Amino acid sequence: MSVTTTPPITVGHRQQPSSPPPGSNYLNARRGIMSWLITLDHKRIALLYLFGVLGAYFLGGVFALLVRLELFTPSPVLAGSSEKAWELYNHMFTLHGAVMVFLFIIPAIPAIIGNFVLPLMLGAKDLAFPRINLASFYFWLAGGLFFTYVLIKGVLNFTFPVLETIWGPGGLDTGWTFYTPYSTTLTQTAVVEATLGAFILGFASILTGVNFIASIHTLRPKGMTWFRMPLFLWSLYATSIIMILATPVLAITLLLLAAERVLGVGIFDPNMGGDPILYQHFFWFYSHPAVYIMVLPALGILSELISVFSRKHIFGYKFIAISSLAIAFIGFLVWGHHMFVSGQSPLANAIFSLLTFFVAVPSAIKTFNWLATMHKGSISLKTPMVYALLTIFLFVVGGLTGLFLGAINTNVHLTDTYFVVAHFHYVMMGTVLFAFLGAMYYWWPKIWGKMYNENWARIAAIVVFIGFNQTFFWQFIMGSQGMPRRYATYSTQYTRHHQFSTVGAFVMTAGLVMVLANMVHSVAVGRRAPRNPWGGNSLEWHTPSPPTTFNFDRTPYAGDPYNYDHWRYVSEEEGYVYDPPDSDDEDITRP
Amino acid sequence: MSDSDTPHHDGGHGHDGHDHPANLAHHFDSPRQQFDAAKVGMWVFLATEILMFGGLFCAYAVWRANHPEVFLAAHKKLDMTLGLINTIILITSSFTMAWAVRAAQLNQQRLLVILLSLTIAGGCGFLVVKTFEYSDKWDKGLWVGTKNLFNPRYEEPSDREANQAPGEQENQAGNESENGLGESNENTAPEMPPEMSPEETPEEASEQGPVAAPDAALQDPDENAHNDEPEVMRSAIPVPGMGPPGLSEAYSDQEVQRQETPPTPEELIAQLPDHVREKWLHQFFQVYFLMTGLHTLHVIVGIGLIGWITVRAQRGAYSSEYYTQVDLVGLYWHLVDLIWIFLFPLLYLIH
Structure with a gap:
């Protein structure tokens, strides 16, 4: 204990933390709105991200539902005239993609779950750079505001067309990929504002990545060697590397795009000696690795959930750890598979196709190791495990359909069809969203100190799963029959598929509302959570739920995170209690 | 200020009341x-x-x-x-x-x-x-x-119009480029139509050079004037030999003439007509x-x-x-x- 008197509690981090009064935790240690807005506590920043990102998810979800509504019939639905409806449709699918990719999926798992869990898993008091962590949230917010600005301007322009002559174009209809030359010379929408928004969001990503890498390098506690880190940390580490190496390329690409539109430099304009394909190379050099920014943390979460709920040591630890890095590495070499029909040379196509198939190897390593972990395990189907199993299923479907797209010949047939749409929704939404929800349920007791209703959570999971498959499975069939993506109308042969898909989207929405209701209910009136409801052994389960502001009273000693031998279920606690067999050779100091 | 000479040794214990260095954030051990x-x-x-x-x-x-x-x-x-x-x-x-x-x-x-x-x-x-x-x-x-004279979409900056006649500053631009761009620089980009007609592509231009560009070598200059060559221009400098196998299949069936003493780039440039040299400048x-x-x-x-x-x-x-x-x-x-x-x-x- 500090011999001096306890300094007044400020929001800064420099004061000596005194041992907190009993019952104090990070949620109630300080009060007032400012204590949240300028907090340096990684857990509170994670919650800021949680609310922001869920807001973005809601926005993107509304756009998705509008897209599905428009596609309910081949004739215009959203507006009276087909011209107006289809213009609106272009804006809807663009904003759906841009908001979901840049504002939701990329930050979802790293910035919410990673931010909350990473220092806890490291037994650390915070991330290496708490101020940078807060800055990254405000960069995210600023980028989000740019998109909101584009959106509001678009809505107002659409409602009152006279406004466009006053304050210029709004909305965005380029597709989230901003392909040139449409985005630079033809479109009459707010491309520059949107690209600046994405540019600023890139800073948020980079700062998070820097923070995670520095934390993992320098804050690991005694006993936690690189190969004793929980696998979620390995996946976050690989994710951070991609964030660091890919995001700056997107930043410069978007700057060039803005320079092209504002200054007329002609970089991507063949009429001025430029090269539009260069834009596609730049864009996919970022955006393909970005897919792994989204999916790698989800795979890391699966490794945690499957081991804990099978009560069995993870199978093939080193293989899973290295496969994360391998995916990150190979992910940088495959961007050309988005450009098979762009006119790149057949040799480049062949190389990119081959490298694309290489990604299947580390992905399969992970999947088989999860299955081997479950084999002869003592599996309990708690909600997080239900989500984990559903995620494996969706990941396998998404991954295997990726093979058809990675092969050049089938790709030519399937490119720009609903098959692609279905494929990346299985990977992006199926895998990432389901793993994200699983992680939310898994760490929910740690975050809020409250338990949720297990049965309702499981029912909601099944509803979301059914809705998801109903929405997207038919799109594989439509796509292979030739239904092109991004079309607001279609030949009547696809009507039934589209209607089935639209209904599925609403079923999924109903399921997600159940998820949200359950979570709100649990925070409001849920039962108190024990320290360790699941029996996990990574360090976050060695601290109270919810943790105190500084996480641990003293730096814990880390042992094997997948050894569950010393946790005993105590029914009065409704959770697991640490029970080292012999205090002399105990490998984990209980805080 | 941390001018004190107190040694700060931390043995992994975070906050046990020892003398805490002023610049050490709480979440680091040392x-x-x-x-x-x-x-x-x-x-x-x-x-x-x-x-x-x-x-x-x-x-x-x-x-x-x-x-x-x-x-x-x-x-x-x-x-x-x-x-x-x-x-x-x-x-x-x-x-x-x-x-x-x-x-x-x-x-x-x-x-x-x-x-x-x-x-x-x-x-x-x-x-x-x-x-x-x-x-x-x-x-x-x-x-x-677009404020660049050579840009096909050149726009005259408003302040310059007021001060200078357009002819003057063109001459300025021309004078500056003596060594690189040849002498006659009157026809700078603004006067040039952005839609360059096919006969002005560098393929034709380089044909007069000691080394013909591989694709230009096969074409008669008169034919070249009427072919459907896309407007996107390739390099006026001929490729020294073949590219890596597979990467330049377009030329794979064409014979490439190798020159004993390749001309210097400056020589090649000097042989280009002005408008070609300046089109993408x-x-x-x-x-x-x-x-x-x-x-x-x-x-x-x-x-x-x-x-x-x-x-x-x-x-x-x-x-x-x-x-x-x-x-x-x-x-x-x-x-x-x-x-x-x-x-x-x-x-x-x-x-």
């Missing part, structure tokens, strides 16, 4: 750990900077590969002497910065402030020289974007302004950062116990310097 984390973070951040510039270097490579003659001709409009002066200034300021870090490590407070001030002076000197260069380009109508200035502009922005940020640590150094914030910020800003400044060391030859010293 100053060493904090320094390591900051250093790792900075290096990782520098990696992002390199990749960001890497995108521009990549764009540079693509443009130059597509139109090497443009780069050869246009770089002569840059002032190599000023570029060299700036290179020397930046390298010197990097030296004073590195020395400043050493001074901080050795507790030489006065020397630290002097060296940091010298570094700032170097950065400002760089900016002054750059201002001269930029304003010179502006005067000659060689600015970025604006590209060089786009890439020049984008790259040096982003770099100059980094110099300005660097000067700001060094100014901030100079103020702190004057208050005695740094010592052999704590010099992290000096070290990190130094790393940043070296990177800014290093990027210039790549920019200078790529833009000014093209052969």
Whole structure:
């Protein structure tokens, strides 16, 4: 204990933390709105991200539902005239993609779950750079505001067309990929504002990545060697590397795009000696690795959930750890598979196709190791495990359909069809969203100190799963029959598929509302959570739920995170209690 | 201030009431750990900077590969002497910065402030020289974007119209390009129609050269005038031989004539008609302004950062116990310097 008197509690981090009064935790240690807005506590920043990102998810979800509504019939639905409806449709699918990719999926798992869990898993008091962590949230917010600005301007322009002559174009209809030359010379929408928004969001990503890498390098506690880190940390580490190496390329690409539109430099304009394909190379050099920014943390979460709920040591630890890095590495070499029909040379196509198939190897390593972990395990189907199993299923479907797209010949047939749409929704939404929800349920007791209703959570999971498959499975069939993506109308042969898909989207929405209701209910009136409801052994389960502001009273000693031998279920606690067999050779100091 | 000589040894215990160094954030166990984390973070951040510039270097490579003659001709409009002066200034300021870090490590407070001030002076000197260069380009109508005379979409800057007759400044632009661009420069881009007709493609032009471009060699010049050659232009410089097998299949069935003594690029350029040489000339200035502009922005940020640590150094914030910020800003400044060391030859010293 500090011999001096306890300094007044400020929001800064420099004061000596005194041992907190009993019952104090990070949620109630300080009060007032400012204590949240300028907090340096990684857990509170994670919650800021949680609310922001869920807001973005809601926005993107509304756009998705509008897209599905428009596609309910081949004739215009959203507006009276087909011209107006289809213009609106272009804006809807663009904003759906841009908001979901840049504002939701990329930050979802790293910035919410990673931010909350990473220092806890490291037994650390915070991330290496708490101020940078807060800055990254405000960069995210600023980028989000740019998109909101584009959106509001678009809505107002659409409602009152006279406004466009006053304050210029709004909305965005380029597709989230901003392909040139449409985005630079033809479109009459707010491309520059949107690209600046994405540019600023890139800073948020980079700062998070820097923070995670520095934390993992320098804050690991005694006993936690690189190969004793929980696998979620390995996946976050690989994710951070991609964030660091890919995001700056997107930043410069978007700057060039803005320079092209504002200054007329002609970089991507063949009429001025430029090269539009260069834009596609730049864009996919970022955006393909970005897919792994989204999916790698989800795979890391699966490794945690499957081991804990099978009560069995993870199978093939080193293989899973290295496969994360391998995916990150190979992910940088495959961007050309988005450009098979762009006119790149057949040799480049062949190389990119081959490298694309290489990604299947580390992905399969992970999947088989999860299955081997479950084999002869003592599996309990708690909600997080239900989500984990559903995620494996969706990941396998998404991954295997990726093979058809990675092969050049089938790709030519399937490119720009609903098959692609279905494929990346299985990977992006199926895998990432389901793993994200699983992680939310898994760490929910740690975050809020409250338990949720297990049965309702499981029912909601099944509803979301059914809705998801109903929405997207038919799109594989439509796509292979030739239904092109991004079309607001279609030949009547696809009507039934589209209607089935639209209904599925609403079923999924109903399921997600159940998820949200359950979570709100649990925070409001849920039962108190024990320290360790699941029996996990990574360090976050060695601290109270919810943790105190500084996480641990003293730096814990880390042992094997997948050894569950010393946790005993105590029914009065409704959770697991640490029970080292012999205090002399105990490998984990209980805080 | 952490001038105290108290040794700070932490044995992994966080907050047990021992003497806590003033600059140690609560979540680190030891100053060493904090320094390591900051250093790792900075290096990782520098990696992002390199990749960001890497995108521009990549764009540079693509443009130059597509139109090497443009780069050869246009770089002569840059002032190599000023570029060299700036290179020397930046390298010197990097030296004073590195020395400043050493001074901080050795507790030489006065020397630290002097060296940091010298570094700032170097950065400002760089900016002054750059201002001269930029304003010179502006005067000659060689600015970025549509403000470049050679841009097919050239727009006359409003202020220049008032001061100068258009003819005057065209002559200015022409005079500047004696060595690189030939003498007759009256027909600069503004007069040229942006839609260049096919017979003016460089394929035809290079045919008069000692080495015919592979595809031009097969074509009769008269036929060439009426073929459906797309407007996108390839290099006027003939490829020296075959590209890597598979990458240039378009030419795989064509015979490539190898010349005993290949002509120098300057000779080839001299043989091109003026309008061909100048058609894409604006590209060089786009890439020049984008790259040096982003770099100059980094110099300005660097000067700001060094100014901030100079103020702190004057208050005695740094010592052999704590010099992290000096070290990190130094790393940043070296990177800014290093990027210039790549920019200078790529833009000014093209052969």
